[in-house]
Amino acid sequence: MKIEPITGRYGHLEIEGRPHRLYWEEAGEGIPLLCLHTAGADGRQWRALLNDPEITRRHRVIAYDMPRHGKSSPAPGTVDEDYRLTADGYVAQVLAVCDALELEKPVVMGCSIGGRVVLHLAERRPERFRALIGLQSGAAVPPYYDTGWLHRPDVHGGEICGAFAYGLMAPTSPAAEVDETRWHYMQGGPGVFRGDLFYYTVDGDFRDRVARIDVAKCPLHLLTGEYDYSCSPQDTRALAEALGIGWTLMPGLGHFPMSENPQAFLAHLRPVLERIRAA
Structure with a gap:
């Protein structure tokens, strides 16, 4: 049996004045690299980096x-609330995790909603980070689907969430990785993806x-897969041009590059991390 070098832990912290029991996994040592998963999923998406x-x-x-995602429970007394993630709440969450884990000038990398929140972090608190990495990052996305299908009594929530995720992946991604990615989506709590x-x-x-973003205050790196209609390469190109920075197109990858085709994604990520370390 091969045992992976990943350690999982639970921690107790406050986020916006509410107590939370949060789960995280980690591996390695050196410059902190905090990874933010996509909407409706959890940290298992980053297994390739951790290994x-x-x-x-x-x-x-x-x-x-x-x-509310993966092994992290809702705050006590909030299970039945109509969950909606907000920009203020997401920023507060990331900063609370950095404070609780005592991460000094970490690199933060997020995908999809995580790729959006790095923009908010770059705007609001650039001094807190060594660098920010946005995967599938765009300034906005038009509502191209009815989110009501993601949480209704006559539809299996897990299966419809998995179907949405499947359509965002590249046809060239390995079948086993695609299956694991959509399986994560099938296990999400009710209403979480929609929220x-x-x-x-x-x-x-x-x-x-x-x-409002000043890239001189904190380097921002953008990488986007070519097969993605949620955040298309054109969306990331427009964002990069507005910021006056370069960006990386990842051929053969979709909306979940780190989990749907990890080895192809790592080939694009390693040079970015090298540039951040060199700086």
């Missing part, structure tokens, strides 16, 4: 499950705030 010896030799890789998409499509719209 990559080249990265973990130089980075303490940390992937946490957002409240995350409220941030992604409504409250986290960043179009009128892009000019």
Whole structure:
């Protein structure tokens, strides 16, 4: 049996004045690399990074499950609340995790909603981070589907969430990795995916705030897979041009590059991490 070098832990912390029991996994040592999962999923998406010896030799890789996601429970007394993720709440959450884990100038990398919140972090608290990495990052996304299907009594929530995720992946991604990615989506709590998409499509719209980012204060790196209709390469190109920075197109990858085709994704990520370390 091969045992992976990943340690899982639970911690107790306050986020916006509410107590939370949060789960995270980590591996490696060095520069902290905090990884933010996509809407409706959890930290298992980052398993390839946590298992990559080249990265973990130089980075303490940390992937946490957002409240209500994966092994992190809702705050006490909130199970029946109509969950909606907001920009203020997401920023407060990331900062609370950094404080609780005593991460000094970490690199934060997020995908999808995580790729959106790095923009909010770059705008609001750039001094807190060594660098920010946005995967599938765009300033906004039009509501191209009816999120009501994600939480209704006559539809199996897990299966419809998995179907949504499947359509966002590249046809060239390995079948086993695609299956595991959509399986994570099938296990999400009721209404969680829909609540995350409220941030992604409504409250986290960043179009009128892009000019407020000063990339001189904190380097921002953008990488986007070519097969993605949620955040298309054109969306990331427009964001990068508005910021005056370069970006990386990842051929053959979709909306979940780190989990749907990990080895192809790592080939694009390693040079970015090298540039961050060199700086």
